Amino acid sequence: MNYQTPRLRRALAADYAIGLMPAAARRRFEQLLLEDAALRGELAQWQESLTSLNEPLVEEPVPDRVWQAITARIEPQQLHVPEKRSFWNWLRVTAAVCSLVVAVALGILYNRDDARYSATLLSATEQPALRIKAHDDYLQVEPLTLAALEPGRSLELWAIGPDGKPISLGVLPAGGKGRINLNEEQQALLDTPIALAVSLEPQGGSPTGQPTGPVLYQGQLAAL
Secondary structure (H helix, E strand, C coil), X not given: CCCCCXXXXXXXXXXXXXXXXXXXXXXXXXXXXXXXXXXXXHHHHHHHHHHXXXXXXXXXXXXXHHHHHHHHHHCCCXXXXXXXXXXXXXXXXXXXXXXXHHHHHHHHHHHCCCCCEEEXXXXXXXXXXXXXXXXXXXXXXXXXXXXXXXXXXXXXXXXXXXXXXXXXXXXCCXXXXXXXXXXXXXXXXXXXXXXXXXXXXXXXXCCCCCCCCCEEEEEEXXXX
């Protein structure tokens, strides 16, 4: 297949960005991304176009009529209660509304995920090995099927930008699960089309600033 045809490249980048590409085709495409900066740029354009679809809704204040409707549903018979019990009815309504507000607020708080990008890194046998979520100033790493390491070895995470040069993002936590803090230069990389790769290095990371061991896992970072 001629991957230099502009129409085909645009179609492949669109399918990948939307998530319509079959697994085998995704793997071939991700290998092409590692070697083709122009193709990474094509993918970035599609991802930027699709990002607007995921922008959060603008927060709006709740109109009084909504709270009145909630109150009416919680205490539909309150208008028929004798006047002498109005204080207790008001107290029950207030408590119920407060409980509802607290439940909604807690649900939003505990289900919020402010991750901006994510990637699933595959092994040489095409098995999902790592899941990475990128936040503003750190990466959250979750192991899926990591192979055991020999003593004296570390796994190091690399970002591969449009110029094809690997830039270290840090050594993976022991066991693969944990957090990698990012400096300002590393944070800036997240706003460019990058692939991620994990290499096997001496304990503590590469002594040269570039990968010295084999690449064990790789994948494309995509916007959420």
